[in-house]
Amino acid sequence: MKDITRKTFLYQLTGLSAAVALSPLIAWKADQQADDEFYQKVVEANTREVAKLLQTFASDITELRRRLGFDLANLAAAFSEPSSPYYRKTELVPVMDKIIRFLVAKQQDDGTLDLGNLASPPDTAFILEPLCTAATILKTADLPALVEVKAQLKQFILKAGEALRTGGIHTPNHRWVVSAALAKINALFPNPGYVRRIDEWLSERVFIDKEGHYLERSMIYSEVIDRCLITMAHLLKRPQLLEPVRRNLQMTYFYLEPNGDLVTNDSRRQDQYMTVNCLPYYLDYRYMAIQDTNPEFATITRYIETVKGFDERTGPDLLAYFLETPLYRKSLPTPKAPSINFEKFFQETNLVRIRRNHTTTTIFGGTDFPFIVASGRSASPNFFAFRKGEAILNYMRLSTSFFNTGYFHSQGITYNQGEYVLHQKIDAPYYQPLPNKYKLATGDYKHSPSTDGRFWNKMDFGHRPQSNIKTIETRIAIRETNGANELRFSAKGAAGVQVTIELCFKAGGQVSGLKKIVDTADNYSIDGESGQYTYGKDTIQFGPGLFTHKKISGLEGEVYSSHFGSLKTEGIHVYLTAVTPFEHTFRIG
Template sequence: MENITRKSFLQQCFGLGTLALLSPMIGHAQYINTSEENFYQQIVRANNKEVARLLTVFSTDITEIKRRLGFDLSNLAAAYCEVKSDYYQKRELVVAMTKIIRFLKKAQQEDGTLNLGNLASPPDTAFILDPLCIATTLLKQNASPALSELLSLLKEFILKAGESLRVGGIHTPNHRWVVSAALAQINALFPNKAYVARIDEWLSENIYIDGDGHFLERSMIYSEVTDRCLITIARLLKRPALLTSVRKNLHLTYFYMEANGDLVTNDSRRQDQFMTVNALPFYHDYRYLAIHDNNAEFAAITKFIENVKGFDEKILVDLLPYCLEEPLYLKPLPAVQNPSVHFEKFFKTTNLVRIRRNDTTSTIFGGADFPVVIASGRSTNPTFFTFRKGEAILKYMRFSTDFFSTGYFRSKGITYKDGKYILHQSIEAPYYQPLPKQFKKANGDYKHAPSTDGRFWNKMDFANRPKSNIKTIDTSISIEEKNGLHELTFTSKGSEGVSVTIELCFKEGGQLTGVKEIENSPNNYFFEGETASYRFGKDSIDFGSGIKKHSKIKGLEGEMYSSHFGSLKMDGIFVYLTGTTPFEHRMTIS
């Protein structure tokens, strides 16, 4: 990675000092660096606050089974075992923990699973076993007569659940590693060769990671799940080779990271391709490998994540159990080496481009899975461009035509030529002639199948019908970046008179100038002038020029969605540029 000055990077990341731990021990940590001892005290204080809340929560009956119960028990166990905690060895914590595990045992199915997310689900049961096994590890290391009943209940639940994981199945790629990590944790508590054999059976399928660093699902949510699970298996079963894939994925993840910690998900094949997610869950993974590998850049990213909004509420609050169970988390971080904040990266395996110029970033995407099928496990995001300048965010730019209701433009890959990224899609829509004699059926009951262009289905035996009157539309979008300024050129030709729409979605809460609000349609604007601007706080995005040739802005998703009353429209402020084919328009964004 290209280096920048340490001062510049730390100003952007608001980084803290690195940990300097003298001798970690279960239940207590001693530091040689006062500021870092304060960080550990922050962890303990966060746990104290959470435990105070939990004691109130569990003063009443538990009524809902959820994964969070595992973290609740784990936090209570950490407080009970940490000598610096306000709740060290307090009897009321044992009462609350016992209530949780009794509830979970009652909810446990005969086969050992829980109805958690899915019915009698081994992988969902594995998710809750992670914090439960950590809690059991801590409590066993601090065993006393006061904990005997609690430990017995935990053992019964975990072993019964372990058997369901040893023989049970999964749904998705990451589930294999979730189940395997849970089995590794159970094996560390209650050794059993059968657990390891099952882990090896899953691992024998091999861990796929592409040349850029994507796991199978290309999802930031499930990449983090996979990273953490592989780390768990590697450390508990002494399989260091598993960390190779984790390192590769974490290297990629940095380039997908925005200046505020949000993560790019355009090329995901799971539900997060239409969600806003951030880097917070990756904290454990970066911290572990920063220390394990003495990786200075991972250390810098670790410190950055500590200052991402929500760290205290979502990470710090649950950190104590992990620190006590695996002392490596509290060893000194290496001195940071600052990753570049000035780069241009073309990820060819998913056809995604990331460009960053300090706090200005852009993403170009042209890697949807074809044929486009709306289902989890397929990449269908029509967002081809996003742009951020500080707090001013263009959440997405999309291009749509009303060409036979085919909807949004989705590029078939990206080509880089003469400094420009070129996206392209060509669509044909035929009409159909009568079936040839040899394919006709007396009862008229023909095969139920998709049309040859994939737009719709019917019992028409489309594959055997001659095609005629074939209409086409060919669209190209080229994007060139120069020091934060992007020039976009749109060309759409073929059938004439087709309405086309360029859709820009800006982050809600900002202010637009140079556009005209659409009557009786809040947060929707037409842009036909030369220049316009979007401002959020102290940051602004300038764009132009505009064009308006028609007023059709509904149903941009196309028949694939409208036939089921679906929509891909997200929250935001929308600006529309409209034209008709043959269409050519050039605009800049900076």
């Protein structure tokens, strides 16, 4: 891999102008002055947040929300930090008191809150994290004014602790959320029962595959797990719990886009259809950079500080964590830039990430077979994405009219001599009468799915002979060279099937070389050999076009359309259309 300087790394990683990219380097010095300067910025961010909270809580609290825990922690941090203008200011005490009394009043008899879900131990654990942070910060503040606040906090925490010690969960990450909350409670109010419950959950083992994915493969919940394992490792003195965190954070870097977004195609949770970014990972990378003296994690930590939204979304909550866990205040090791020229094939989930400086390619070949649309399974139809600085192709999809089977979902990826091949074969049968031995006098047959998975009915499909079987076979071969891609499409089998290839570019860009599709908004075909999409200073070129029919809606297929669902997202949409059999070579770069 090509060696690069830290200055070049930051410039290319952020995709920003040189002037903007250089400014964060002030904080890159591995010396106490730089760390003190950053800490002062953390205090200032907390000060601004507390000023807003004083205005917000001048009115009554009307809504139970998880953010109330962070509000209390931020007030406690300002009250306890000597360099804060709010240090030991009594005006903060009534606000802290108002928040904790509201939470105590909303607490169920069993110690839980109706927060998202009814009487939910895991949702209660989520709010306990910042509440325990607040209690830890205030623990040594032996002031008469805080007596009631601390008493109410203790009451709430201990009562909730019993709910977590005995209550259940829904999802894999909830086990570690509950366990981390119990570890925090135990640090405040030691109880062997809390540790026994943690050990009971941990006895199930923290699964992480050889490439660094947790069970849910979610960028949202992987961060939650990392944070929880760090908490348990730190408070329970179990350093072995940091090993999966290291592996997940190493993997997460390869999923990171230059602007801070994270790839989510192979997620099993809701973020497979969302845009999420790396901001929540800040404390995880910072902790592990310091804990392991990891220079590449230090680089990523500093990079996250430059990501859009850091000051507004991350900065306000940092002081509380820095006061609770002094390790966060220690100096980061001298950064060393990880490579920004790589090609990584995640074979566990059939996902390929290719990065050439500020240009990235994502190829997704499907996972969680057979394909089923359900919570807890990856079902994204986005098989290709491309970014060139600020110019972003959010996704490419392919759909056919073949028995309304909808979007192409590759049955894996094969790799051969620089080419990634996606492939799907669908057989759609007609069904013969049931054999006599399966016939029922009532006519009430088993409610089952059709063998091609399109629909369910009381037809006992599995026992029926099949005939008149129709087949479509789709192949997409992708070759990347120095940041440009060539995609070779092929569809054969049943003839006369309409095929639609959909490109969705980030909204707000400018296009040229395209033809507006009549009576539609932001839908285009390619007018000639190539089209262009420009956002800011960056341009993506793509083509040639192909447009032989006008089917550009209802592409989802029967699985979605039977529930009136749509997967079309905001953006500028460009379509290529054809009829089987067809072959077409498309270039984008």
